[in-house]
Amino acid sequence: MFGWQGKALRINLSNGLVRTEVIDEALLADYVGGCALAKQIARLEDISAQNNKLILASGALTGTAVPTAAFCGLASYDQIREDVTCCSLLYHFGPELKACGYDVLIIEGKASKWSYLFITEDKVEIVPIEPELSPLETERVIRGKFKKWYSNDIRTLCIGKAALMRSALTGLVTDGLLVNRSGRFGQIFAEKRLKAIALRGTEEIKLAKPSQLQQLVTDMLDSFREKKQTFFEAIHAKFVKIDLPLLWEIHHHGIEKRACFACPIACLHTRKNKFLPNFTVIFCFARLLGIDRQEDAERLYNLCIDLGIDPVGLSLAARCLLELEAAGKIAKSHFRLGNTAGLMQLLKDKKAIIHKGNVGLAKEYGLEAECENLLNIINKQWEQIFSNIENFSEKRQVLNALGLCDYALLIFPYADLIKAFSFVTGKELDKTFLLAGNRA
Ligand code: SF4
DSSP states (O other): OOSOEEEEEEEEETTTTEEEEEHHEEEEEEEEHHHHHHHHHHHHTOOSSSTTTTTEEEEETTTTSTTOOOOEEEEEETTTTTTEEEEEEOOHHHHHHHHHOOOOEESSSSSSOOEEEEEEOOOOOEEEEETOHHHHHHHHHHHHHHOOOHHOOEEEEEOOGGTTTTTTBOOOOOOEEETOOOOOEEEEEHHEEEEEEEEEOOOOOOOOSSSOOOOOOOOHHHHHHHHHOHHHEEEEEHHHHTTTTHHHHHHTSSOOEOTTTTOOOOOOOEEEEEEEEHHHHHHHHHHHHHOOOOOHHHHHHHHHHHHHHHHHHHHHHHHHHHHHTTTTTOOOOOOOOOOOHHHHHHHHOSSSGGGGGGHHHHHHOOHHHHHHHHHHHHHHHHHHHTTTTTHHHHHHHHHHHHHHHHHHHSOOOHHHHHHHHHHHHHOOOOOOHHHHHHHO
16 A cells, blocks of 8 residues: 555553554545544444544645645544544644554543553553643653653644643644644543653655655745745735734744644744744634734733643634623623733633633523634635635645645645645545545
């Protein structure tokens, strides 16, 4: 098999059993990878509130040299939505899973005490850990234990203290970077007493047409470098149109660029080694929460990193609170639009109803339609950024199954990304492939 490793790793936290399974090629042909594959495996595993599992599936191109091939899908059963749900993991986690020799990771059961998983090509360890640690402390503990053998090249995905507060906003942090829209997944980690997953692998990916792929990638990178306008300027021009000066302020003072695996765009930024809010978060903070000062946005984002809170879920929940207050359904809280300190105070209070999350709040107080509208505000942002891309939502689903970033559509020809699929896997894109994307 080319592109995929063809193997799934199943770990049962209850009894410590670990099994390697062969993935049905027909499943990969139909669902390709990412959220489409993760959700289909979740259905086949018949996951539910009583039988919940964490299912990670890398994209078909994840871990290859194709620009932005860094993504993988994470699916699980969401008790509030009463359905299987999926989020995309970025940075280096998906490529490292493939380097461990697996396309899919299935985690079931519940550990008897708080633990993390350490996975390499030839072993799986379930190691006890303190649940109170912040995500950054957790990463330090894991690297400290294993770096003697694996240097610092260990990739992590972990939760923070928000999980102990049973917050529906509990998100995931990978190598210090918050995963947008990962709210709820953190709680599922917590239900399993799983503090983190750490990966380290060196296995290569077999390519169907390596020399053609190398030439294609070289051409794509050459044309990317020749473009006069940087990606940031292109994005900034779009944000200027929607009047978001905060973006420029946050990303122009003593920043360092960071990139996901194989990504020349490098849209992520750090200052003093700490990640800064990315475009989507800046948009949510400004539009949904009225936060328009650089220091406020960064303070709130730092608290999210520290507690392990999904910043997009937080923005939706906080705004939902205001809708409920306006409708007279709840008493007024400390939070007003633009009042970062009030919101931070709310977040630290584990009894505050903001921790029910936007879906939980909307359901409990019967304001589903109003809270759903808030999602449309975010979706509109995407439409504006990708307004020049035809059939954006279909292409986005296909990219997700391939393990590529949406932003690749702004820089690279879609046809080249699809060509890369055939050079990596030896298969052609056809209607079935598009359908697979649509099933995500
Ligand atoms: S564009 Fe940004 S989010 Fe997308 S792969 Fe590159 S660094 Fe990651």
